[in-house]
Amino acid sequence: MPTFQLKVNGKSKTVDVAADTPVLWVLRDHLDLVGTKFGCGIGQCGACTIHVDGNPLRSCSTTLEQVKGKEITTIEGLSADGTHPVQEAWIEVDVPQCGYCQAGQIMTASAFLENNPNPSEQEIKNAMHGNICRCASYTRIRKAVAIAAEKMS
């Protein structure tokens, strides 16, 4: 099997996997980074959202080829100690219900706020529309993104 060099959360990693393995499963099964979640496998739910060079990507539908030479950030690497403003806002608002979708929500929100530090409510809604929360914690997600925006500006 081919060998791939990856940069994940600031560290270099070498994995030995088939070229068509989605980045999601490389992270989860080969690199023990299980914070990135599997929800649908077809790019519909956002549970698997990671940052690639700062942009949010669905890791279930991302190939190793697409991340070659790029910086991958997962929920485990978003901050050293869980104190990224988005993570802090999430705790403050107490967003999670079952919690399963939340890593993906946080990764989507943090990438969005990087590009739009001063969003309107409608912009927040649009930005988060792609992430499913089956427990429907949407009102709190909305609130937490707004609070995180405050913290970041």
Place this chain on the structure above:
Amino acid sequence: MSTLSKNTFSRRAFMRTSTLAGGGMLIGFNLFQSCKPKVVPPVDLSQLNYNDFNAFIKIAANGAVTIFSPNPEIGQGVKTSMPMIIAEELDVAWKNVFVKQGILDTNNYTRQVAGGSQSIRFGWDALRQTGASAKQMLVNAAAARWGVDASECTVNEGVITNAAGETLGYGEVVNEAAALEVPENVTLKEPKDYKIIGKDAGNVDVARITTGKPLFGLDYKEEGMVYASVARPPAFGQKLVSYDATEAKNMPGVIDVITIGERARAHMNGDNRNWSAKLADSDKVVVIAKSTWQAMKAKKALKIVWEHNNPESTEKHNKILLSLLDGKKFNTLRSDGDINNAFATADKVLERTYESPFLPHNCLEPMNFFANVTDEKIHLVGPVQTPASAADTVADMLGRDVGDIHLEMTRMGGGFGRRLYGDFVFEAAEISNTIKKPVKMVSSREDDMGTGVYRPAIKYRIKAAIKDGQLTGYHLKEAAINDNMYGLIPNFFPAGAIENYQVDVASYNSNITTGAWRAPYTNFLAYAEQSFFDELTELMETDKIQLRLDLLEKVKGTNDDRIQYDPERMQNCIRTAVEKSGWGKKPEGTYQGFVNYYCHNTHVAQVADVVVENGNAVVKKITCVVDCGIVVNPMGAINQIEGGILDGIGHSMYGDFSFKNGAPVANNFDRYRLIRMNETPEIETHLIQNELSPTGLGEPTLPPVGGAIANAFKAATGNRLYQQPFIKTPELLKVPKKEILG
């Protein structure tokens, strides 16, 4: 309110204590049954045994309190609110309380169903008394050391003070306290003195969730573990004939391809109404591989021949259920007065039929389980809500002693009822038993949606008789796939309020598996009845609110003990909702819909506000009033309430799940629509303040909200909605053209 415990059981029988080897007090307690004679908690924390106790409380020599419980979290916050109740009566600072998930050694572990709206209701007394008894023991120990009477000591956040002003921390007296008798009677706090209950507390796992720690079943790993992807019959009623795994076996990482099913089937013993038997009806082909992706990919390369047997379809179900409603074969679940006479003598009659589809649970974490079956023991790890029955089944299937089984429950990525059914546990165990390796069975979304234990498709027909402007008769008929409403549901409002009243049910036995789905039956019934009420008030030319209040008035003082809703609490919810929502006082262009409902022991009233945007009716706001007694953790409660409301809106609007040739038409989120951010309205919640025992919150706000939006849509568009999901008839969600022009 009750202060002295006047329980019918002896507290002493429900809790026991020990002194830990390294110092500290360990309390073992049971919530729902007394402890077995002579068992005591261990002196070593590594020996915690949940066969004997539901949970343990450790009070360390430094005063820190740790609660160990094998009950996991499915998103309803019970992992936070139940420890809050103990901490309140124990009188310790919430910040010094830690919650740890215990490992379940099966054997005799009862009341194992995790979460659910009922946990708080059942645990309320027992948890308070356990906390209060432990506190009393600590106080008694301190009083003995001082040589004073315990009654002159006071406690604040784990510090005991005597009349002379001397103090001792809990940690300083734990060893003595552990040796004392458990007191028989303890004084519980007055609600006005609560310091933890009623205050916001964040989810105890929140920091682990926001940093992506391995909490869920899917995250669990063990040395040497392999992955399994299971090919199940693609349609209900199909059976495995043969398969060719040549290609799959040659794929990278594939270790083996096996079949399972025999053991599960032997266990089921031909009970074909049983959900698990239906799911075990055919053999399944399993790919074992070194990684999840390799297993899933190789599964797609299997060439399998399935034999078709009696395929069912939604089209067929629709005909059958309607003919059941038209027919005469019903079970009568409640009958008051004489409905036939009421209809024969009525001035006006209203009859309407309401239709709903199957619904998958779609927990965001797909079904999965870890199993390692060895000659010595069976280790099972993962998200399941019924561990004891899962363990019993596995033991029986594999011909093993249930004592060999160690089952650990992980946090669950959603439950909604799906994880009450342990089919995925049985599969994992059968696979590991065959390959003799630790294995993780992982379902894809397609597997999960395609082989579910769905909410059954149901149709209701409701008929009402009106005479002299009064509601004189009410007849509710249910036709459902597989199973009918149960328990006290036939006695929910408006039962008891109408003289001639009858509930009749009929079912059709399908080979499609069905089971509990968040707020079983009421999740659709509430919408049907509350839409019907709305229409009824129009026909009766009466006020929507007044009719409800008047009906509830008639229930007051009832001595029918099947009626468990409280008419006064319900009226209070209704009046509060009228006031808070600005009912009837909204500016032109806002259309409102009203509902009230009782289920899971909780009373709810809701108002939906709808506006018209580009000719489409759009939900803008839900005002929700809830009476669930004392609210232990308002922050968690509101999360549950809002989640229930949005879940209810989402499924009434979009949840569409139909079958063709025995197979579901949708099997992933591209074709099955769940509610998303842009479709969510504002929610305003009002919790009724009282000092009554807490009741469930995971379910009760979901059922009625479909009715609230349907009634508001009617106000906005003039169209009544009789079928869920509403999106199936998009034209009914629009304002008729001429009205826009006019």
